[in-house]
Amino acid sequence: MYGLGLDQLSLNLNNFNEKNTTLLDNKDITASNYIDEVSESKLHNAAVSISISTHNIQNYLNVKSAEFSKGNTNAQQVLSNLEVGKVDYVNFFEGRKFEKTLTLEEMGYTGKPISQLSKEEAKELLSNEGFFGSEETSKRLVKFVEDLTGNEPQALKESRQGIEDGFFEAQKLFQQELPNVSKETESKTLDIIDKKIQEMLKTDFQKELESKHLEN
Structure with missing residues (x-):
């Protein structure tokens, strides 16, 4: 559902930041590359526009990653409680007691509704081979x-932060320590x-050295 995010926005953050640097640091070359004549005010406006766009993209990556992370962690918490007989949590994804979250289908789960699971079935879903393990x-x-x-490295860094934020938000939502399965998942x-x-951030020289080391 969300995997088309960068395609829809037609953005490569590295290239985007490189253009931003060129625009600000090399005005004459940038002017010849992009437009014939550009005033200082237009240059400033372009830089501001790029800055706002970059911030929006970073925010998008963070929010979507946090949302997906939080949804999966919420499911793990509900199942962990169900596994030990705390059935008060089974209505979580039906929105009766907690704030809105991703649906199970949006996370890729198509099995039996959580509200209909037995303790044994909840345990199976949290096992090593289980969908929410x-x-x-x-x-x-x-x-x-x-x-x-x-x-893309820079985008991955922003999404990584979002993933971490999602685990933290899930913990706050339940106001209790995350279950072991969630801690293991986060790690x-x-x-x-x-x-x-x-x-990805290794230089070509570093990669070449490692390749030669493996060959020897």
């Missing part, structure tokens, strides 16, 4: 930010994203 949920979160950002997800960012 730490392994499958972390994969789902990583895939979400990959689709959202196009694996796995952020670790994978951090490694992706680190790999």
Whole structure:
């Protein structure tokens, strides 16, 4: 649902920031590249416009990532409570007791409604192979930010912050410590994203050195 975000906005943050720097730091070249003549006021207006657009995109990435992270974590919390017999939480996704969140379908879940699950079924969903277990949920979160950002480092950083914010917001919503499955999911997800960012930011020289080291 949200994976088309950057395509719809036609944005590559790296290129965008490079153009922003050129526009501000090299006015003569920028003027020849973009328009024949540009006044200082127009240049200023263009820079302001770019700044606002960049902020909007960063906010979009953060909000969508946080929303997806929070929705999955909310589901884990409901299931964790259901698993130990706290049935008061089963109405969560029907909006009777808590604020609006993503629907289960928007998270990709198409199984039995949570309100109809038994303790055993809730436990199964939270298992290693279960849809809301730490392994499958972390994969789902990583895939979400990959689709959202196009694996662009700067965009990934913003989405990473959104993922982290989502876990925090989910904890505040229930006013209790996150269950172990959510803590494990957060750790796995952020670790994978951090490694992706680190790999992308390596210089060609560093990559060449590592390649030669592996060959030897």
